[in-house]
Amino acid sequence: MKTPRIYLDHNATTPLRPEVLGVMQRYLAEAFGNPSSLHTFGQEARAGLEEARTRLASGLGCAPGEVHFTSGGTEADNWALLGCAAARGQGRIVTTAIEHHAVLHSCRHLQKQGFEVCLVRPDPRGWVDPEAVEALLDDRTILVSAMHANNETGVLQPVAQIGQLTRRRGIPFHVDAVQSFGKVPVQVDQLGADLVAVSAHKLNGPKGVGALYARGGTRLEPWIHGGGHEGGLRAGTENVAGIAAFGLAAQLALAEQSAHQRELGRLRDRLEVGILGALGGVQVNGQGAPRLPNTLNLSIAGVQSEALLLGLDLEGVAVSSGSACSAGGEEPSHVLLAMGLERRLAAGSLRFSLGWGNSEVEVDRVIALLPGLVRRLRALSA
Numbered sequence: 001m002k003t004p005r006i007y008l009d010h011n012a013t014t015p016l017r018p019e020v021l022g023v024m025q026r027y028l029a030e031a032f033g034n035p036s037s038l039h040t041f042g043q044e045a046r047a048g049l050e051e052a053r054t055r056l057a058s059g060l061g062c063a064p065g066e067v068h069f070t071s072g073g074t075e076a077d078n079w080a081l082l083g084c085a086a087a088r089g090q091g092r093i094v095t096t097a098i099e100h101h102a103v104l105h106s107c108r109h110l111q112k113q114g115f116e117v118c119l120v121r122p123d124p125r126g127w128v129d130p131e132a133v134e135a136l137l138d139d140r141t142i143l144v145s146a147m148h149a150n151n152e153t154g155v156l157q158p159v160a161q162i163g164q165l166t167r168r169r170g171i172p173f174h175v176d177a178v179q180s181f182g183k184v185p186v187q188v189d190q191l192g193a194d195l196v197a198v199s200a201h202k203l204n205g206p207k208g209v210g211a212l213y214a215r216g217g218t219r220l221e222p223w224i225h226g227g228g229h230e231g232g233l234r235a236g237t238e239n240v241a242g243i244a245a246f247g248l249a250a251q252l253a254l255a256e257q258s259a260h261q262r263e264l265g266r267l268r269d270r271l272e273v274g275i276l277g278a279l280g281g282v283q284v285n286g287q288g289a290p291r292l293p294n295t296l297n298l299s300i301a302g303v304q305s306e307a308l309l310l311g312l313d314l315e316g317v318a319v320s321s322g323s324a325c326s327a328g329g330e331e332p333s334h335v336l337l338a339m340g341l342e343r344r345l346a347a348g349s350l351r352f353s354l355g356w357g358n359s360e361v362e363v364d365r366v367i368a369l370l371p372g373l374v375r376r377l378r379a380l381s382a
């Protein structure tokens with residue numbers, strides 16, 4: 001009998017839940033109208049769209065009219081940064097060196113247009129000190145952008161404290177909550193956020209759907225020009241099936257959040273203790289900092305993460321070497337390098353991210369498999 005495959009890469013993407021697939025099918029096949037149409041077909045689609053907006057708003061603690069659907073987290077991050085910068089024309093943007101490329105490359109683009117970009121480095125645990133952010137805030141600062149949870153290490157950043165600093169100075173604050181939404185509470189007022197990016201495929205919804213929360217009154221340029229969709233800010237006939245699925249996926253994730261994440265935390269800790277107990281020369285990246293319950297990032301001395309990833313894949317176990325977007329590239333993770341890891345160690349890091357459907361049996365299989373694989377690879381490179 002073939003051994004079942006084990007998926008431990010939920011920070012890259014997650015499987016679609018059956019209930020969520022059911023909603024998608026309904027809006028693709030039956031309620032397929034254009035939500036802008038006045039007839040019943042259109043109104044059915046409109047109802048699905050607005051129900052999803054209400055569900056997202058209730059999850060984020062905001063008004064439905066402050067939720068704007070996008071094609072994903074990347075677009076929401078781009079819109080927040082470019083839209084906010086365009087509304088101001090010039091000035092300083094403060095962000096961190098460990099952001100996702102959706103934020104960092106948007107900043108690089110804005111830098112070319114003449115904006116000043118300041119990157120705050122994290123401490124060796126991958127945690128950004130709010131005081132280091134505060135030191136860069138001045139009266140030219142037009143935007144601060146910080147992620148809530150790092151996608152590679154899972155380290156939770158002190159966004160609520162950063163939000164207090166920006167509030168006091170009246171500086172708009174963008175939070176990339178793509179990895180945290182559905183895993184830990186994301187309440188816009190508690191974070192002091194004016195802009196928040198979220199994505200469906202990280203919480204068992206479909207790929208290609210996300211949202212940008214924009215606090216009422218935030219100066220933000222329209223993003224896509226055309227019809228009056230999404231409050232006249234992002235034109236284009238909406239991806240109704242994807243959006244309705246996002247609404248349900250978010251609602252389910254939030255309803256189950258505390259019990260589910262507690263269980264994932266237990267499994268992650270079991271994996272961590274099991275691997276550290278069986279293998280020397282391993283360090284946990286992000287150790288000592290608050291972390292997402294589902295994420296374990298390890299640097300394993302004397303191996304290349306790609307070789308390890310492929311070795312595990314041959315055994316049916318899917319993990320990631322750093323972020324999915326940079327995997328396959330030659331460069332070690334910018335996040336681990338910013339934390340001060342030696343290149344050699346950063347090049348031997350693996351990310352395990354647990355999620356819906358993972359079990360203790362799966363974790364134990366990985367604990368049993370990994371040490372032998374590492375020893376073989378170390379022997380080869382010695």
Ligand SMILES: Cc1ncc(COP(=O)(O)O)c(C=O)c1O
Nearest residue numbers: 072073074100102151178179199
């Ligand atoms: C922190 C973070 N921001 C943004 C994104 C981009 O989201 P999407 O894949 O929906 O474009 C990701 C995806 O990996 C992420 O982890």
